[in-house]
Amino acid sequence: MSMQELEKLKSDLKALNAEYAKIKDIPAEKRAEFGREMNAKKNALLEAIAKAEEAALESEIEPLDITAPTAPNQPIPEFLSAEGGSKHPLMTELDRVIEIYQMMGFDVVEPRQLDDEYHMFDSLNFPKGHPARDGYDTFRTEEGYIPPAHTSTMQNRVLKACKKNLDEGKNIAVVVPGRVFRNEDVDTTHEHTFYQCEGVYVSKDCTLGNMLGILREFFEKYYEQKLDISTQPGYFPFTEPSLEFKIEKPKALGGKKGEFIEMLGCGMIHPNVLKMAGIDPTIYHGFAWGGGIDRLVMLRYGLKDVRYFESGKLNFLKEF
Numbered sequence: 001m002s003m004q005e006l007e008k009l010k011s012d013l014k015a016l017n018a019e020y021a022k023i024k025d026i027p028a029e030k031r032a033e034f035g036r037e038m039n040a041k042k043n044a045l046l047e048a049i050a051k052a053e054e055a056a057l058e059s060e061i062e063p064l065d066i067t068a069p070t071a072p073n074q075p076i077p078e079f080l081s082a083e084g085g086s087k088h089p090l091m092t093e094l095d096r097v098i099e100i101y102q103m104m105g106f107d108v109v110e111p112r113q114l115d116d117e118y119h120m121f122d123s124l125n126f127p128k129g130h131p132a133r134d135g136y137d138t139f140r141t142e143e144g145y146i147p148p149a150h151t152s153t154m155q156n157r158v159l160k161a162c163k164k165n166l167d168e169g170k171n172i173a174v175v176v177p178g179r180v181f182r183n184e185d186v187d188t189t190h191e192h193t194f195y196q197c198e199g200v201y202v203s204k205d206c207t208l209g210n211m212l213g214i215l216r217e218f219f220e221k222y223y224e225q226k227l228d229i230s231t232q233p234g235y236f237p238f239t240e241p242s243l244e245f246k247i248e249k250p251k252a253l254g255g256k257k258g259e260f261i262e263m264l265g266c267g268m269i270h271p272n273v274l275k276m277a278g279i280d281p282t283i284y285h286g287f288a289w290g291g292g293i294d295r296l297v298m299l300r301y302g303l304k305d306v307r308y309f310e311s312g313k314l315n316f317l318k319e320f
Contacts (some may be wrong), residue, residue: 005052006049006053009045009048009049009052010046010049012045013045013046013049015036015220016041016042016045017042019038020038023035023038024035025293027244028039028099030065030310075236077313078231081085082085082136085213086152086317086318086320087320088309088310088317088320089297089301089317089320090195090294092310092320093293093296093297093300094177094195094197094293096222097177097197097222097293097296098175098177100114100218100222101197101199101218103221104214104217105173106153106173106174106175106199107173107174107175108174108175108176108177109154109158109161109174109175109176110176110178110243110277111148111151111153111154111176111177111178111179111198112148113147113148114145114146114147114148114154114310115145115146115147115148115153116144116145116146117144117146118156119153119154119157120138120146120148120149120153122276122277123155123156123273123277124152124153124155124156124237125237125238125270125272125273125276126237126238126274127237131210135295138182138183139181139182139183142209147180147181148180148181148270149180149181149182150194150196150198150290151176151177151178151197151198151290152182152198152238152288152290154176154178154198155198155200155238155269155273155277155288156225156273156276156277158172158176158200158272159172159200159202159274159277159279159286160173160198160277160278162174163277163278163279165246166202166279171201171202171203171206172200172202172203173200173201173202174199174200174201175198175199175200176197176199176200177195177196177197177198177293178195178196178197178198179193179194179195180193180194180195180196181193182194186307187307188304188306188307189280190306191294191304191306191307191309191310192297192313193310194292194294194306194309194310195274195291195292195293195294196290196292196293197290197291197293198288198289198290198293199288199289199290200269200286200288201213201214201286201287202269202274202279202284202285202286203285203286203289204283204284204285204317205285206283206285206286206287208241208243208267208268208278208287210231210287211266211268211287211289212231212245212287215227215229215245215264215266216247219247219263222300223247223250223299223300225250225251227247227248227249227250228248228257228260229245229246229248230246230247230260231244231245231246232244232246233265234265234267236265236267238269238273238288239265239266239267239269239270239287239288240265240267240268240270241267242265242267243265243266243267244262244264244265244266245262245263245264245265245266245289245291246260246262246263247260247261247263248260248261249261250300259262261299262288263291263295263296264290264291264292265291266287266288266289267287267288267289268285268287269285269286269287269288270288274286274310292295294306294309297309
């Protein structure tokens, strides 16, 4: 019996269980007969499912030989149907984030899944001995590579690759959405693997006010409402000054006027970071920001546990 036939039996059993609910609408004198018929059908289905599962365990599956030549006239092997599949909610929302930034004139660059010490720390003005370089905070492979702890690892590459824009009198406007990895204690609001979106903008005359305007516009489009914003001083080695950016709590979450939520870190790109990319900080200025996508989506839908995104919980994923 094929997997599709087994799934059909299980589907029939689920439908039969739903039939039991009809017993309340049947005259009292006919309920006993209805119950016997339902039980007989259920027992038959359970027996068929048990035999099918036992047969599946006993049968040996012949592995595919990926080195063998193709045989176009041979029947296609059976695989699980993909009809019930769907797009992961994080990927759906990531597409929405990218679309908003593209409408605002930003190009999109993909990050790397493994990086090096230079792009992770040195090019971002992290001093030697900084706590973030320690293994307690950052994963490292045996070969010395680093799964990026933030999408800022792409800043130096973006600035170098787009420097020609400045030479041509244009601006650098790029966002970098990607997966990052942290040595975190996992709980409802912390995960070791999650998504971020980095923004980088450089021109001759850009200001902190421009950055705040861009971020406000993004969040208003994403949450589809007008929002007040707020900032407070922060610290990041690669920006100066550094800010923590907050938005008014969205109405969908019961937000009230004057109630703010911190969403991301941002600031003017540090002159040392521009120098590392060969850009003269006396002529050009820039700003950058980075924030988590998972938290963005949690707030949009009122989700309480960030671990669901990476858990593979089908009941959760089916809601999207």
